[in-house]
Amino acid sequence: MKYDTYAFICTRDKAPTVTRNNLTHYLSRAGVKTKLLVGQDSIFSGYKNAFEMVKPKANDTIILCHDDIEILSDIHLFHNELERHLSQHKAGFAGIAGTTLLGEDAVWWDHKRWKQGLHRGHVYHGKDLHSYDNTFYGKPGQVVVMDGLFLAAKAKTLTAIGLDKPDYFKGSWDYYDILYTLKAHNLKLINKTVPIIVLHNSFGDLAGRDSWLENRKGFIKNHKLPVSCN
Numbered sequence: 001m002k003y004d005t006y007a008f009i010c011t012r013d014k015a016p017t018v019t020r021n022n023l024t025h026y027l028s029r030a031g032v033k034t035k036l037l038v039g040q041d042s043i044f045s046g047y048k049n050a051f052e053m054v055k056p057k058a059n060d061t062i063i064l065c066h067d068d069i070e071i072l073s074d075i076h077l078f079h080n081e082l083e084r085h086l087s088q089h090k091a092g093f094a095g096i097a098g099t100t101l102l103g104e105d106a107v108w109w110d111h112k113r114w115k116q117g118l119h120r121g122h123v124y125h126g127k128d129l130h131s132y133d134n135t136f137y138g139k140p141g142q143v144v145v146m147d148g149l150f151l152a153a154k155a156k157t158l159t160a161i162g163l164d165k166p167d168y169f170k171g172s173w174d175y176y177d178i179l180y181t182l183k184a185h186n187l188k189l190i191n192k193t194v195p196i197i198v199l200h201n202s203f204g205d206l207a208g209r210d211s212w213l214e215n216r217k218g219f220i221k222n223h224k225l226p227v228s229c230n
Helices: 019-029 043-054 077-085 111-115 153-159 176-186 210-222
Strands: 006-013 033-038 061-065 068-073 091-095 097-099 119-128 133-139 149-153 190-193 198-200
Touching: 006 043, 019 033, 019 068, 019 133, 019 153, 033 043, 033 133, 061 091, 061 133, 061 153, 077 091, 077 149, 091 153, 091 176, 097 190, 119 190, 153 176, 176 190
Parallel strands: 006 033, 006 061, 091 190, 119 198
Antiparallel strands: 061 149, 068 198, 091 149, 097 119, 119 133
8 A cells, every 4th residue: 555645834824935835835845735835824734634634544644844945855865764653563653853762841952951961863054055054963763852943753653642732721833843742752762863954944942932931831741750761
């Protein structure tokens, strides 16, 4: 049986950008069936509605990604890296950046733990390839949770964890990535960062906004932390 790969790109911006156009063009060339979810009120409902719309087979691959990234990897490498992990027994999510230890603060990119070598992944941050920061978190490998700029999983994994926004989240756009990947980890599935190269047109400056802080607070109250995959 042939399995498909879908990408769900959830965005509040109705006007297209150069970055978004580059992303959708790359995915199209890679044979990925892309659902651009424009003008959404919530990333949770956006992803859930798209999932229900396409009715994927259990072993179809679903990519959840930001609209402000460009994928720079060779297309064959892109597919091979996803398949190499997602075809494994007990595979959870494949992603770009994450941590082996989520502390009591529920901030995956905590700098102290970064210096301790507990993070995994590699991301270029910047407006374009002429001006960017080369952010190396750590060598690829198993993690507890991952950043939502790029996540991929089999449809059966998304069915198992559920995509709904929990009642304890007040904001509609934050902490979905930590929630989804931790739920997969708690189901004894293995999350891994993979060496797919991504340019992210953001430096994480939305972290710290009110909705992010509120959802972080709700997450901490409702999950037992710290949690580690070591």
